[in-house]
Amino acid sequence: MLRPKGTARRNRYDNSAYFYLLPALLLLAVFIVYPIMNTLITSFKGEYRFLTGDFEGYSWQNYVEIIKDPIFRRAILNTLFIAFVCIPASMAIALFLSLILNSIQKWQGFFMTLFYLPQVTNVIAAGIVFAFMFNTNFGVINMILGWFGIDPVAWISGQGIASSPKLYHQAYARSLFIVFVYTVWQGISLKIILFLSGLQNINKQYYQAAKVDGTSTWRMIRKITLPLLSPTTLYVFITSVITAFKAYAQVVALFGNQYGPAGDDSKMMITIVGYMMDSMGDYLSPGSISKASSAAMILVVMVMIVTAVQIKISKKWVHYN
């Protein structure tokens, strides 16, 4: 009997493990795996009718159609804008605030509560408040600008944009700006919590050692804090990418179901998820559910590409202990 020690035990362990995992695996299969597979299959169905289930063969037709659709292209562009501006901005702000929070003792709990408030606020309600803050006549933003002698800005206005490309671009830029501000504000709370817990996990003795060696605060942050925080940073980044690519609620909260300021009929601020929602809302027309599915698959692929690239690059800058 020269069987390596533990072989028999390991087999027994494996079998019982599956048994214990069964409830979780079942839930996963029903609510995650099946819907994903179904979405994938649906996205290839031609002329798919949701109510009857009829369809005409499988093809790339749905993908070709939505990629040709200017509104979908706009949705991709807007989503990428939100991701590429709001992720770095909110991460930088959250990191900066966490570093400050971590270095103060007094009022830390108070400020943590304050920064966490966006997380417990309803997205739609907060969006309506934001929209009001940017109101041309009564908004607090224009009031503050007024103190500096700046004339009121029509932040959310689609007046005359249909006839003037210049006005259209101006309205688009302003709308984007508001979405950025709102998204960053909404996103920093969770990032601060994550960064702060990461910072508090760094052994204080590293700083004491660096202090004895006369290292300046800025150098300590650069040489010790940031490298040791990098696993947290990667985690925050990946979850931020996923959240940003799913941008939808903030646009609806700020602009309503038209995805644009009053007077705009081009769905100026639509996002990928917004496009999916619109297609699904139109479920009676043949093919619309399939188009929503194709849009969903494109979104998944985009998130996967960005995440894969990031994980690849991260090997260079993330230090695991």
Added chain:
Amino acid sequence: MQVRLEQLTKAFESRKKDSVIAVNKLDLTIESGKLIGLLGPSGCGKSTTLFMVAGIHDVTDGKIYFDDRDVTELSADKRGIGLVFQNYALYPHLSVWDNIAFPLLNSKDMKKRLKKQFAEQHSNSPNYKAYINKLVEDAAKLVEITAYLDRKPGELSGGQQQRVAIARAIVKSPSILLMDEPLSNLDARLRIQTRDEIKRIQQQTGITTIMVTHDQEEALAISDEVIVLKDGLLQQQGAPQDVYDNPANQFVAEFISRSQINMVHGKIATNKLYLGQEEWFPLPAPLMDQEVTIGLRYENIKHAMENIERSFTASVTAKARIGGISTVQVRLADGQQITLLNDHDESLRESERLNLVVKPQSILVFNQKGEKILQC
């Protein structure tokens, strides 16, 4: 460099009413070039004292002098000290080389000093970079870790990490080296090896070194001088053997002996010392009648052939053998147990009566407050 503490006090603010006094009016002088063991049980304030000398903890009251310079208000980096942490605090994301070079590359003052040094003695190194590399390699050579310069701390054993930590502390040639429990994270064999290393490195560099430890054996083995603390108060300072032979009080006697000492209840009555209830011998000098505790180290109690002066009798109750050391437990007439080394007689039988004597100058008599009132 000489280190002098004057009435050094540290109080930690506590959430409850009273603040905790960790170090209490400590007066100490540590001579230049010595290796000092700062010794005491946990919570005695030894690490706090070290961190105050390092400049990491603020001083509540009192002064710290390096030679004649008052450094009490000076920040840690301006004191010219090297510090080795209990858990090494090596930067896990940096290689061994980068860890050792860290103090040289990240301080403006240090850079200025090194550039000046380089300008003055550029004979050996072709450029500044090579000069830095030479300093790092010299430190690595001293602690014998040159083979691991490219590795990360996580890839090293505990003992190797400890060496890197020492190299990082000495690379900037500090005038004082401070070590906080440097051996406590090592296993027993490595601990002995590393403590001898520390002794060698200290002697080679001649840096005034303060090593905090709770392990009396460690302190006795390598220190030029030990300082015993308890509850933030200085108990005794002196050469290891002197502190061992002539403990200042009951606490030091027990702590230094690491439980290899019997604390026997006795009394003084009409200038005679009583061991338990039995009269033992007349005092060399008169003392007040009182209850006392008599400290008798295991190794100082010997068999006596016959009933000679200052001998006492006891009966064997048990024998024990741990490795090469065998001990005997004996019972006094009043039932108190005493343990002694059984160095020669293997044939002792239970309840056999023994005549025992204690080596001269090793009977330690303490009063009820634990103060030593007699040693004879």
